[in-house]
Amino acid sequence: MKSPIRIVLAGSCALGLLSAPTAAWAEQHRTAAAPKPTATAKPSAKPTAKPAAKPKPVDCTKVKCIALTFDDGPGKYADKLLATLKKHNAKATFFLEGQYVKSRPAFAKQMVDEGHDIGNHSYTHPRFTEISIDGIREELKKTQDIVKKVTGKYPTTIRPPYGLLDDDTKTVAAEMKMPIVLWNGGSRDWATRSEKAIYDEVLKNAKRDGVILMHDWVAQTVTVMPKLLTALQKQGYHVVAVSSLPGAKTLKPADVFPAGAAEDKDLSADSPTGDPDDFAESPADGS
Template identity: 60%
Template sequence: MSRQISSLLAIAAVCVTLAPAPAFAQTPKKAPVDCAEVKCLALTFDDGPGQYAGTLLDTLKKYDAKATFFLEGQYVNSRPAFVKRMAAEGHELGNHSYSHPDFTKSEAATIRTEIQKTQDAVKKAAGVEPKLLRPPYGLADLQVSEIAASFDMPMILWTAGSEDWKTKNVEAIQKKTLEVAQPNGIILMHDWVKQTVDGMPSLIKTLQKKGYHLVTVSEVLKGENANLQPGDTFPVPAGWER
């Protein structure tokens, strides 16, 4: 064997030895979060998708945070691309009626239509149907509960609100959210409030530094072992009986 061929073979051997392992072998699968063992918090956004939803989704993706969006059907129809992206990026989609009437002052037929039209709009936009209902204004009665049960959905309220719709101030929204955050809490927010979306990067970083995993409502429910039945309400407001 010539000296030149021997040198080329030696170089080839070194290159094979130093070649990196395939990328898929270097990326371990992320373990699921157990909200019974770690601090979890569900950020929920009502009345959307709002016009700032794209920016919010960029932030959530950057910080590997998940959220739950309680959507209005009228805005799902006007901004379907946001809804499709929400589902694709692992966020949870909930039903928040089609046009936000007070269900406790509505006829049964109106409530059913409001829920069904939103189910249909989300299914068309994202290929999935919401499994959770948040009644407008968080108001429900026996009739609403029975109709929710007929759609095989529990009703999800919140442990506390950010009051973003009222203050519309970045610092106030951040301060209030940090004050009311608690393990397995469900926080009410709105993605149509620009100040909420503007303050979200700093808020998420602070919550994560405090040890919170930002997860979907369904993950919180698992951590609470809630075992909700269709028509049930969680969390149960003071004075209510499930």
């Protein structure tokens, strides 16, 4: 019979043998299960966005162009008109009155910032044929100054109010080194105040390299503009500023553009004459 002491020692040894591999396995399992540290990934540099490519200038010697021009502004609807022009990728020419540049400077600045042409249409819209040469000079100079102050740029062309042109106006234009821009097609928007009539009149007068007279203070003109631009573009026209038309870049001081416009006897029919009955609502009333 074995001694009790030996039995106890044998049991202890047996328990030790059983417990030793269990602890070793557990340690090994913990080591195997622990995730290996990984190198911290460096944040990737964000791709630099490429600046939007500027649209190529339209070459009107190769494609069909037309210039829409707007007198007496900035009118109170000019912001809506500018949004429409931008949406249709069209450029225009705005002949500004100094008094409205003063009262709506943000619109004038937006015209320049968005790449439209700006011209000088006097300060208070008098008939140049009925005031002195000093009066003409003062009207144009005041407008040059206020436009430069507001937009950072001077107007580069002159459109006399009502399209009335005489030798005194040409003399002042020569002094100021600016050409004179009239038109060869109208919209009669000031007279009809009808979207359909404006639309039909412009399409009737549309022609390659044409210069169309409109007004951005006529609400119906601004409202019909999306439809009108779509129709012109479907007919293959690129709607551009006057400066993009063939011959415009080579104009000299006091030159009249478009060719033959000064001799057009029907020219005045496209513009308000200034008589009270011509306006259902004058530009001043719409300010």
